[in-house]
Amino acid sequence: MTAEVERLLHAIRTEATERLTQLHFPTVREEDWRYTDLTPIKEIPWQQLETAEVVEALPLPEADYQLVLQNGVWQRERSVICQDGLCVLGSVAGVIPQCSSVLFAHLGQYTDDRDYLTQLNSQACHDLALIYTSSKWEEHKTIGLHYLHTGHHCVSHPRCLIVLSPHTKLTVVEIYTGSAVEYWANPVTEIYVGEQAQLQHIVWQQQGRSAFHTKTTRVRQAKHSFYQIQTIDLGARLSRHNLHIQPQGEATTTIVQGLVSIAGEQLADTHSTILHSHPQGRSNQLHKCILRERSHGVFNGRICVTKAGQLTDASQLSRNLLLSPHARIDTKPQLEIVADNVKCSHGATVSQLDREELFYLQSRGIDQTTATTILTAAFAAEIINSIPLASLRELLRHV
Amino acid sequence: MIIPEAETLLSVQNLTAEVDGTPILQGVNLEVKRGEIHAIMGPNGSGKSTFSKVLAGHPDYKVTGGSITFKGQNLLEWEPEIRAREGLFLAFQYPLEIPGVTNSEFLRISCNAVRKHRGLPELDLLDFNDFITEKLQVVAMNPAFLQRSVNEGFSGGEKKRNEIVQMAVMEPELAILDETDSGLDIDALKIVAAGVNQLSNERNATIVITHYQRLLNYIVPDFVHVMEEGRIVLTGGKELALELEARGYDWLTEEV
Ligand SMILES: Nc1ncnc2c1ncn2[C@@H]1O[C@H](COP(=O)(O)OP(=O)(O)OP(=O)(O)O)[C@@H](O)[C@H]1O
Numbered sequence: 219m220t221a222e223v224e225r226l227l228h229a230i231r232t233e234a235t236e237r238l239t240q241l242h243f244p245t246v247r248e249e250d251w252r253y254t255d256l257t258p259i260k261e262i263p264w265q266q267l268e269t270a271e272v273v274e275a276l277p278l279p280e281a282d283y284q285l286v287l288q289n290g291v292w293q294r295e296r297s298v299i300c301q302d303g304l305c306v307l308g309s310v311a312g313v314i315p316q317c318s319s320v321l322f323a324h325l326g327q328y329t330d331d332r333d334y335l336t337q338l339n340s341q342a343c344h345d346l347a348l349i350y351t352s353s354k355w356e357e358h359k360t361i362g363l364h365y366l367h368t369g370h371h372c373v374s375h376p377r378c379l380i381v382l383s384p385h386t387k388l389t390v391v392e393i394y395t396g397s398a399v400e401y402w403a404n405p406v407t408e409i410y411v412g413e414q415a416q417l418q419h420i421v422w423q424q425q426g427r428s429a430f431h432t433k434t435t436r437v438r439q440a441k442h443s444f445y446q447i448q449t450i451d452l453g454a455r456l457s458r459h460n461l462h463i464q465p466q467g468e469a470t471t472t473i474v475q476g477l478v479s480i481a482g483e484q485l486a487d488t489h490s491t492i493l494h495s496h497p498q499g500r501s502n503q504l505h506k507c508i509l510r511e512r513s514h515g516v517f518n519g520r521i522c523v524t525k526a527g528q529l530t531d532a533s534q535l536s537r538n539l540l541l542s543p544h545a546r547i548d549t550k551p552q553l554e555i556v557a558d559n560v561k562c563s564h565g566a567t568v569s570q571l572d573r574e575e576l577f578y579l580q581s582r583g584i585d586q587t588t589a590t591t592i593l594t595a596a597f598a599a600e601i602i603n604s605i606p607l608a609s610l611r612e613l614l615r616h617v
Numbered sequence: 618m619i620i621p622e623a624e625t626l627l628s629v630q631n632l633t634a635e636v637d638g639t640p641i642l643q644g645v646n647l648e649v650k651r652g653e654i655h656a657i658m659g660p661n662g663s664g665k666s667t668f669s670k671v672l673a674g675h676p677d678y679k680v681t682g683g684s685i686t687f688k689g690q691n692l693l694e695w696e697p698e699i700r701a702r703e704g705l706f707l708a709f710q711y712p713l714e715i716p717g718v719t720n721s722e723f724l725r726i727s728c729n730a731v732r733k734h735r736g737l738p739e740l741d742l743l744d745f746n747d748f749i750t751e752k753l754q755v756v757a758m759n760p761a762f763l764q765r766s767v768n769e770g771f772s773g774g775e776k777k778r779n780e781i782v783q784m785a786v787m788e789p790e791l792a793i794l795d796e797t798d799s800g801l802d803i804d805a806l807k808i809v810a811a812g813v814n815q816l817s818n819e820r821n822a823t824i825v826i827t828h829y830q831r832l833l834n835y836i837v838p839d840f841v842h843v844m845e846e847g848r849i850v851l852t853g854g855k856e857l858a859l860e861l862e863a864r865g866y867d868w869l870t871e872e873v
C-alpha cells in the first residue's frame with residue numbers, strides 16, 4: 219500500500235475512533251431505531267477472525283468480474299479483478315496513482331459523522347474494495363461482489379467505494395450470504411455517480427438466519443446521472459439497511475426498489491432518505507414486503523425537498539403483504555417538502571391475500587398452498603421483472 | 618339433449634344457504650342428468666350467482682340445510698379445488714383480474730392440477746403449447762392473450778371468452794356459466810355459444826344462467842328454470858324463456 223493511501227486510511231480510522239467516544243450504540247428510545255432493537259448485537263463479545271472454512275458464493279453467471287470477500291477479507295484467488303479503464307479491486311494495496319486520487323476525492327466524503335454503525339465500520343477500515351470507471355471506459359460491465367460470512371460471533375466491517383466517471387455505465391451486484399451461525403456484518407458502501415453516468419445497483423441480502431446485518435449505503439449523484447438500486451432482503455435474523463441518496467446537481471434520476479420476503483422471527487428494516495436539493499430531480503421508490511409467520515417488516519422512507527429542489531418529481535409507494543395474522547409491518551412515509559413547485563406522491567398499503575382471488579384459483583383446480591405461492595409471486599412480480607439479471611430473477615421465482 | 622336413462626350428474630335437494638348470517642337460498646331443488654342443458658333465469662338478486670358459488674364451494678357462503686350430490690357423492694365435503702378437479706366448472710359472472718400471473722402459466726398450472734387428479738400425465742411446456750392452441754380456437758381467442766396477466770385490462774367480453782378457454786382446458790363434466798353472455802357483442806355471443814356447444818356432449822351437462830332469451834337461441838336448453846327469492850319457482854321447456862322475455866317476472870308472483 220502506498221504511504222499516502224496508508225495515511226488516508228489511518229486518518230479515517232483515527233477520526234472514527236475519536237467520534238465513537240462521542241456517540242453511543244443506537245437504542246429503541248431513538249425514533250430511527252424504535253422497532254429495531256440492537257441490544258443482542260451490543261451484548262455479544264464480537265471478534266474479527268479469518269476462517270479457513272470456505273463458504274460457497276451464490277453463482278452469478280452474468281458477472282464479468284467478481285470480488286469475493288470472506289468475513290470482510292478479500293479472497294484474491296477466488297476473484298476476477300480488472301485494472302484497466304475499469305478498476306475492480308478487492309484491495310487498495312498497490313493501487314495505481316489514478317486510483318489513489320479517487321480514494322482521496324471520495325472515500326469517507328459521503329458518510330454520516332454521527333452514525334454509530336458507520337463509524338464502527340470506519341474504525342475497522344484497514345483496506346477496502348474499489349470499483350472505478352475512468353472517463354475513457356465505454357463498455358457496460360456487470361460486477362459481482364460476494365460477501366461471505368461464517369464463524370460463531372465473528373464480526374466484519376467490509377467497505378466498498380464505487381465511483382463512476384462521467385458518461386460511464388456499470389451494473390454492480392452486492393451479494394451477502396453466510397453460514398447458519400450467529401455472526402454480524404456491518405458493511406458500508408459509498409457511491410459516486412458522475413455526470414450523465416448510469417449505475418444499476420443490486421443488493422441481495424441472503425444472510426444466514428441467525429445473522430445480524432446492518433448495512434449503510436451512501437450515494438451521491440452528479441447532474442443528469444441515473445442511479446437505480448434494487449434491494450432484495452431474504453435472510454438474517456435482524457437486518458437493517460440505511461440508504462441515503464443525495465443528488466448534487468440538477469435533473470438526476472433515481473429509482474429505488476425494495477423487496478423483502480421473510481418468515482419465522484425475522485426482522486427486516488429499511489430506512490431510506492432521498493434528499494432533493496437541486497432542481498428537476500426525479501425519484502421513484504417502491505418498497506414491497508412479504509411477511510410470513512411472526513416476521514416483522516419496517517419501512518421508513520424519507521423524501522426531503524429543499525427550497526432549491528424546484529420541479530422535483532418524487533413518488534413513493536410502500537406495499538405490504540401479510541401472510542400470517544402474527545406478521546407485523548411498521549411503515550412510514552416521511553415527506554419534508556419546502557420547495558413549492560414540486561410533484562410528490564406517497565402511499566402505503568397493507569393487505570392479506572385476496573380471498574376472491576384465492577377462490578378463483580381454487581375453482582380452477584389449484585390447491586390453496588399453490589394458489590398462495592402463485593399470488594405471492596404475483597405480488598413480487600413487479601419488482602422481480604425489473605431486475606436486469608436473469609439468474610437473480612430466476613432465484614426469486616422460488617422465494 | 619335429453620337422453621333416456623341418463624345418469625344423474627347433479628342432484629340438489631332443499632338447499633338453503635346464507636352469507637354473513639343473511640339467508641339467500643331458501644330451498645333449491647334441481648336435478649341435472651348427463652347430456653342436458655339447463656337454463657336458470659330470474660330477477661336480479663334472486664340468488665342465481667349465490668347458487669353457482671355454493672356449488673363451486675365459495676368459503677363465504679354457508680350451507681345451512683339440504684344436500685348436493687355430484688356424481689353420486691356428497692359435493693359439500695370437497696374443497697373448491699377438488700370440486701373443480703372432479704369436473705365441476707364455474708364461469709364467473711365477474712371474472713377476477715390477477716396482475717402478475719400470466720394467463721398461460723395460470724392455464725397450465727390449472728390444466729396439470731386437473732390432469733394429475735384424473736390420472737393423466739402432466740403436460741410439459743411444449744405439449745401444453747399444442748394443447749392450448751387448440752383450446753383457444755374454441756372461442757377464436759388470440760394467442761397474444763396468453764402472455765398477458767390473467768384478465769388484467771381485458772375488456773368485459775374478452776374476460777368472458779377467457780372463462781370459456783379455461784372451461785375448455787379443464788374439460789368439466791358439469792359447467793355452470795353465470796351470465797357468460799352479458800358483455801358480449803353479437804358476433805362474440807355467437808362465437809362463445811358455438812364454443813360451448815362444441816364442448817357439450819352426451820357425457821357432460823351445462824347450466825347457463827342468463828337474463829336474455831337471445832343466448833338460448835344459440836345454446837338451446839332442455840329445461841328453463843326460474844329462480845325467485847332463493848328458490849326455483851317454475852320449470853319449463855325452452856318456450857318458457859320466450860314467455861318470460863315477453864311478460865317479465867311479475868306475473869309469476871301472482872300465479873305461483
Ligand atoms: N357477500 C354478500 N353479502 C351480503 N349479501 C350478499 C352477498 N352476496 C350476495 N348477497 C345478496 O344475495 C342476494 C342474491 O345475490 P346473487 O348475486 O346471488 O343474485 P343474482 O340472482 O345472481 O342476481 P343478478 O341477476 O343481479 O346477477 C342479493 O340480494 C345479494 O345482495
Ligand SMILES: [Mg+2]
Nearest residue numbers: 665666667710
Ligand atoms: Mg348473478
